[in-house]
Amino acid sequence: MNPSSPARLPRVLLVDDNAPLAENLRDILADAGFSVRTAGSCAEAQALARHGFDVALVDLALPDGSGAELAQAMKEASPDSEVVLLTGHATMESALQAVRAGACAYLQKPVNPPELLMTLETAMRHVRSHSEKRELSRRAAMAEKLAAVGTMTAGLSHEIRNPLNAAALQLTVLERRVGRLPAPEQGPLLQPLHLVRDEIRRLDHILEDFLQFARPREFYPKAVDVTPVLERVLALLGGPAEKRHVRVLRDFAPVPPVAGDVERLQQVVMNLALNAFDAVREGGWVRVSCRPGEHPDTVEILVDDSGAGVAPEIRERIFEPFFTTKAQGSGLGLPIVHAIVTQHGGTITVEDAPEGGARFALRVPRGR
Numbered sequence: 001m002n003p004s005s006p007a008r009l010p011r012v013l014l015v016d017d018n019a020p021l022a023e024n025l026r027d028i029l030a031d032a033g034f035s036v037r038t039a040g041s042c043a044e045a046q047a048l049a050r051h052g053f054d055v056a057l058v059d060l061a062l063p064d065g066s067g068a069e070l071a072q073a074m075k076e077a078s079p080d081s082e083v084v085l086l087t088g089h090a091t092m093e094s095a096l097q098a099v100r101a102g103a104c105a106y107l108q109k110p111v112n113p114p115e116l117l118m119t120l121e122t123a124m125r126h127v128r129s130h131s132e133k134r135e136l137s138r139r140a141a142m143a144e145k146l147a148a149v150g151t152m153t154a155g156l157s158h159e160i161r162n163p164l165n166a167a168a169l170q171l172t173v174l175e176r177r178v179g180r181l182p183a184p185e186q187g188p189l190l191q192p193l194h195l196v197r198d199e200i201r202r203l204d205h206i207l208e209d210f211l212q213f214a215r216p217r218e219f220y221p222k223a224v225d226v227t228p229v230l231e232r233v234l235a236l237l238g239g240p241a242e243k244r245h246v247r248v249l250r251d252f253a254p255v256p257p258v259a260g261d262v263e264r265l266q267q268v269v270m271n272l273a274l275n276a277f278d279a280v281r282e283g284g285w286v287r288v289s290c291r292p293g294e295h296p297d298t299v300e301i302l303v304d305d306s307g308a309g310v311a312p313e314i315r316e317r318i319f320e321p322f323f324t325t326k327a328q329g330s331g332l333g334l335p336i337v338h339a340i341v342t343q344h345g346g347t348i349t350v351e352d353a354p355e356g357g358a359r360f361a362l363r364v365p366r367g368r
């Protein structure tokens with residue numbers, strides 16, 4: 001195990017009312033690269049557990065209740081985490097208690113440091129495998145949903161597009177006829193005609209988005225310079241930014257080219273930036289940045305904003321087709337982004353921006 005992986009330190013919740021012992025264990029674990037919180041009672045442990053933990057190290061005898069019951073409750077509340085029980089006497093009874101509580105191991109006091117670290121490493125391996133499994137099943141469910149959406153919308157979009165094209169054509173005929181009328185009569189007629197044209201254009205746009213799901217275009221990745229793509233997006237954002245009094249910031253570090261499709265990468269960043277615009281108040285900001293990824297073969301593109309961030313309870317859902325919290329939203333922006341990024345062999349995550357708003361982080365493989 002590598003407890004100091006760049007993502008974040010593994011979190012241990014240590015529950016023991018023996019303060020000197022808890023301090024001692026905390027030092028050992030912190031030196032080994034764990035992030036440790038300590039609690040001296042069941043109540044304190046449950047309060048801390050709400051902030052999340054990977055492994056809980058729980059003493060069997062606690063002042064306000066049984067460690068085994070606490071362990072069981074914690075395991076039920078966070079099934080992806082693991083619990084290790086600590087016991088003063090290794091008896092058959094304590095071993096049984098540990099099994100019943102769903103603990104993955106139990107350690108006898110006084111705790112021997114190498115044994116402690118080995119046990120925690122094993123527990124962390126379990127934790128990682130739980131979260132990998134969950135991520136895999138989430139992706140499979142999403143792929144299934146996307147495929148269903150694709151099939152349905154392919155037919156529907158096709159059927160809508162034909163009458164829509166016919167309407168657009170008739171509109172052109174009307175516009176031409178109106179164009180032949182004396183100038184003073186044209187004005188009041190042209191205005192509603194332009195409105196209809198704009199709406200038809202908008203519908204056509206939405207259909208185009210739908211069709212991207214149904215039959216994604218062929219993908220021939222080329223080496224793409226990231227900065228000009230981001231510059232173009234920023235240029236396009238100038239107008240809306242001014243209108244909404246939102247500052248657009250940039251932070252471009254030198255990065256190698258990525259392997260991808262210029263237009264689709266632009267579409268990804270544009271979608272993320274428009275979402276960020278929707279999330280910030282007047283006077284807020286949206287920042288687009290790029291930097292070399294932590295993994296040397298990747299480039300990171302970040303879109304941060306000064307909004308309220310994405311609430312934890314909807315984080316899992318925002319990439320699902322049709323999930324939206326906006327009255328006018330279609331909920332297709334992020335699923336399209338996700339599909340394009342996956343097509344690029346990259347990943348997208350939602351995090352907290354350093355200043356507290358949302359951060360959408362793309363990691364795209366560099367070009368060769």
Ligand SMILES: Nc1ncnc2c1ncn2[C@@H]1O[C@H](COP(=O)(O)OP(=O)(O)OP(=O)(O)O)[C@@H](O)[C@H]1O
Nearest residue numbers: 275276279309318324325329330331332333334358
């Ligand atoms: N930067 C952000 N800050 C806060 N919430 C966000 C942000 N970006 C996306 N979201 C949330 O994710 C949801 C889904 O976004 P998505 O782009 O898929 O759809 P949408 O923006 O609602 O509609 P549209 O199809 O018009 O893009 C949003 O409704 C919003 O709740």
Ligand SMILES: [Mg+2]
Nearest residue numbers: 271275333334
């Ligand atoms: Mg959107």
